[in-house]
Amino acid sequence: MTITExxxxxxxxxxxxxxxxxxxxxxxxxxxxSGNRDYTExxxxxxxxxxxxxxxxxxxxxxxxxxxxxxQGDTADHARVELLIEQRKQLLSRMEEMNRVLERMDEKIERxxxx
Numbered sequence: 371m372t373i374t375e376x377x378x379x380x381x382x383x384x385x386x387x388x389x390x391x392x393x394x395x396x397x398x399x400x401x402x403x404s405g406n407r408d409y410t411e412x413x414x415x416x417x418x419x420x421x422x423x424x425x426x427x428x429x430x431x432x433x434x435x436x437x438x439x440x441x442q443g444d445t446a447d448h449a450r451v452e453l454l455i456e457q458r459k460q461l462l463s464r465m466e467e468m469n470r471v472l473e474r475m476d477e478k479i480e481r482x483x484x485x
Contacts (some may be wrong), residue, residue, distance in 0.1 A: 371409040382416050387417070394432045395420050426461055 373384045387407075390396045396416045402408040409417075424435055436453055439446040 371414070373407045373409070376409045376417065377415065379414070380421055382417070382421065390417070390420060393430065393434060395430065395437050427464065428457055432457060 373387055376382075377384045377387060391407075396413065399407040399409055399413055409475075420433060423436075424430075432453065432467075434441055436450060439450045439453065
């Protein structure tokens with residue numbers, strides 16, 4: 371797939387895809403004979419995973435660390451799990467805070483609606 375096709379499929383700009391490749395959070399993408407990126411299904415799985423992780427707010431630095439650990443193979447599985455567990459804890463904390471804000475917002479809407 372071309373960078374344009376992948377960009378459209380994942381709703382990411384080509385610049386974002388190039389950036390992700392440059393900083394190493396997606397593997398280096400093979401090039402075709404013309405020198406253009408030629409994305410494989412495996413590349414797309416990485417992009418989908420990274421987009422999901424970015425969507426829940428994981429910092430780029432954490433994703434870089436995760437990919438570094440992934441590249442180390444099975445010996446780094448425990449470290450990857452620990453990294454994900456820590457990020458999950460942080461996500462739950464953010465979700466709890468968002469729920470508190472949502473409740474306050476609902477209360478405010480209710481009060482204002484009943485005036």
